[in-house]
Amino acid sequence: MGENYMFEVVVTGNIVLSGAGLWKPSHIITNEELVIAYNAFAERYNVENAQEIEAGEKETKPLSSSEFIEKASGIKARYAYVKDGILDIDRMRPRIPERDESLLSHQAEMGCFAARKAMEEANKKANEIDAVIVGCAYTERSYPAIAIEIQNELGIEGFGFDMLVACSAATFALQRAYEMIKAGTAKCVLVVNPELTSPQVNYKDRDSHFIFGDVATATIDEAEEGCSSKHSYDILGTKAVTVYSNNIRSNFGYITYATDADPYGLDKLFHQQGRSVFKEVCPMAAQHIKDHLAECGLVADDMTRWWLHQANLNMNLLISKKLLGRSATAEEAPIVLDEFANTASAGSLIAFNLHHKDLVEGDIGVICSFGAGYSIGSLVIRKRAIS
Ligand code: CO8
Numbered sequence: 001m002g003e004n005y006m007f008e009v010v011v012t013g014n015i016v017l018s019g020a021g022l023w024k025p026s027h028i029i030t031n032e033e034l035v036i037a038y039n040a041f042a043e044r045y046n047v048e049n050a051q052e053i054e055a056g057e058k059e060t061k062p063l064s065s066s067e068f069i070e071k072a073s074g075i076k077a078r079y080a081y082v083k084d085g086i087l088d089i090d091r092m093r094p095r096i097p098e099r100d101e102s103l104l105s106h107q108a109e110m111g112c113f114a115a116r117k118a119m120e121e122a123n124k125k126a127n128e129i130d131a132v133i134v135g136c137a138y139t140e141r142s143y144p145a146i147a148i149e150i151q152n153e154l155g156i157e158g159f160g161f162d163m164l165v166a167c168s169a170a171t172f173a174l175q176r177a178y179e180m181i182k183a184g185t186a187k188c189v190l191v192v193n194p195e196l197t198s199p200q201v202n203y204k205d206r207d208s209h210f211i212f213g214d215v216a217t218a219t220i221d222e223a224e225e226g227c228s229s230k231h232s233y234d235i236l237g238t239k240a241v242t243v244y245s246n247n248i249r250s251n252f253g254y255i256t257y258a259t260d261a262d263p264y265g266l267d268k269l270f271h272q273q274g275r276s277v278f279k280e281v282c283p284m285a286a287q288h289i290k291d292h293l294a295e296c297g298l299v300a301d302d303m304t305r306w307w308l309h310q311a312n313l314n315m316n317l318l319i320s321k322k323l324l325g326r327s328a329t330a331e332e333a334p335i336v337l338d339e340f341a342n343t344a345s346a347g348s349l350i351a352f353n354l355h356h357k358d359l360v361e362g363d364i365g366v367i368c369s370f371g372a373g374y375s376i377g378s379l380v381i382r383k384r385a386i387s
Contacts, residue, residue, distance in 0.1 A: 015181045017174070017381055018229035019122025019220040022353040023113035024340070027083035031066035031076055031210060037087040038064045038209050044089065062206050069210045074313025078213030078341035080198050081106065092203040107140050108149040110216035111194035115154060118218035122229045124188060129220070130158035131186040135173030136193050137166045137344035137372075138200060142254060150192055158186065166248070167309060167371025168240070169193065170217065170345035174367075174379055175238040177221040188222035195346045200250060202269040211311075212270070213341035217349040224384075231357055233381035236364070239292040240377045247280070248272040248372035272372075282315055285370040286322035289378060296380045298364065300324050305355065305365035306333035310347030313337055345369060359383040 042061035052058040069075055080086060085095035099105060104112070111134060119125070132154075134147035139162050147160030165172045170193045177189035197212040221235070252268040262268075293299060300323040308316045313335055320328035334355040336347065343350060348367050359365065361383055368378040 013224040014234045015178050016222060016224045016227050016229075016232045016234055016384065017219060017379070018222050018227045018232040019118045019120070019124065020349065020353045020356070021114040021117025021119070021121060021218040022350055023110060023117065023216040025079040025081045025214050027080045028077050029080050029083060029086060031069045033087060034203075034210055035064045035066050035069070037089055037092070038203065038206065041089040041092060041204060042206070064206045064209065072312075072314070073210065074335060074337040075210055075341045076338040078210075079215055081110070081196055081214040082198070086198065086203055093201075094198045096199065104153060105140060105146065105149060107134075107136070107146050107194035107196055108153060110196065110214075111146065111150045111192040111218065112153050114194070114216040114218035115150060115190055115192050118190065118220050119154075121231070122220040122222070122227075124220055124222070126155040127157070128226065129154075129156045129188045129190050131177070131180060131189045132156055132158075132160035133173040133177060133189060133191045134160070134162045134194065135165065135169035135191060135345060136162075136195050137164065137169060137197065138250075138252075139164065140196065146194065147192070154190075156190065165345070165375050165377075166373055167311065167345050167347070168369040168373065168375035168377040170219075170349050171367060171369040171377030171379060172240055172375070174219060174221060175240055175377060178235055178238050178379075181221060181223050188220065188226060190218060190220055192216070192218045193346045193349065195344045197270075197342075197344050200252065200270050202266060202271065205266075205271070207274065208270060208272065211342050213343050215340055215343040215346050215350060217346040217353060219349060228387070230387055232384045234384055236380040236382055237292060237296045238377075238379050239288065239295065240375070241284075241288055242373045242375045243284070245280070245372075245374045247276045248374075278312065278315060281370050281374060281376075282318045283322070284374065285309075285368065285376055286319045288370075288376045289319070289323060289366060289368055292378050292380060293366070298380065302364055303366060304332070304359060304363040307348045307351040307355070307365060307367045308333055309369040309371060310335065310337045310340065310351060311342045311371060344371070361385045
């Protein structure tokens with residue numbers, strides 16, 4: 001155990017967010033490519049099942065369109081960890097090679113790429129970090145934790161664990177890091193979000209085939225005493241809320257082996273009541289942010305930047321309108337959906353990664369996620385002097 005790892009760290013000053021990293025896969029799938037593949041699949045299905053459809057025993061598969069996708073969501077393209085297989089109408093899912101147990105797992109590898117960038121941004125070496133949290137929507141196995149594998153790969157001592165909170169896994173993990181530093185059980189925490197969503201997307205479903213993309217983000221939270229980052233932020237407050245809802249669901253789980261349910265059944269993949277989610281989550285997220293700002297003694301007009309969850313462009317416009325009385329500008333509330341699509345918990349942190357260095361000392365912003373659970377998580381942060 002390194003000297004840096006102690007259970008009684010005394011933290012007297014602020015807790016800061018001191019570095020962020022982003023890794024994106026090299027494969028891109030445009031709406032057009034996705035729609036061509038889906039429509040070819042749907043048309044073949046409708047021909048092959050014409051008699052049953054005519055007899056009312058099966059439903060016609062409706063066609064998708066790029067125009068609908070962009071208008072309804074703001075998504076133009078997405079990154080795919082593995083593109084092979086997704087557009088093959090005989091497969092419609094990525095062909096990801098299984099890795100031997102002696103090799104680094106897929107998610108640990110994605111996570112390490114982003115983690116190294118965050119460490120570089122925060123000017124932190126492995127021996128200065130004493131905990132790793134992996135927060136994401138799915139982990140590719142139950143144990144050992146992906147966080148412990150990343151910890152080992154990067155040469156970090158201390159401890160690591162995984163936590164799953166769907167779209168709010170990243171903000172909730174940053175909040176746990178903040179609390180650990182505040183409690184003195186760690187003084188520098190690496191949070192990693194290897195969002196490998198494509199294996200859980202139903203590419204045969206017109207209503208959801210376009211929503212998700214793959215990416216990894218990472219962030220460093222630490223006690224201000226140890227911070228030597230050029231761009232760092234005081235964390236002024238954190239807030240989390242969860243309200244149970246069945247409107248966004250994946251029933252994938254270890255119990256299937258015992259229930260004899262089909263492990264590849266459609267309910268085991270991501271599915272949602274998108275319209276209901278839109279209607280219910282927007283007011284919840286707006287109220288959550290308003291309350292959080294009030295708890296920090298702030299109002300919406302004090303914010304320079306909104307790093308909002310990236311599920312739907314219209315959702316973000318509506319939420320900012322509820323808060324500001326007008327739609328936020330692209331500079332105030334950056335949108336990365338067009339390039340990345342919905343990347344589960346990583347969305348708000350991609351926006352942060354790409355749009356924070358222009359802020360000046362004293363500028364305040366909010367990182368906020370909202371999604372399955374329902375879960376909403378936020379951090380209000382203030383830029384420190386640029387060193
Ligand atoms: N092409 C053409 N037409 C379509 C398509 C399509 N691809 N899809 C739907 N339509 C049609 C519908 O059938 C409907 O037709 P009609 O009016 O004749 O009935 C019409 O278009 C309008 O449909 P909707 O009302 O459903 O369209 P919306 O405007 O609501 O847009 C959205 C659909 C984009 C899904 C929107 O409702 C939305 O974004 N809702 C919010 C969803 C959300 O935020 N969900 C969170 C999910 S992410 C999360 O929580 C993390 C989960 C963990 C990660 C999972 C990784 C796999």
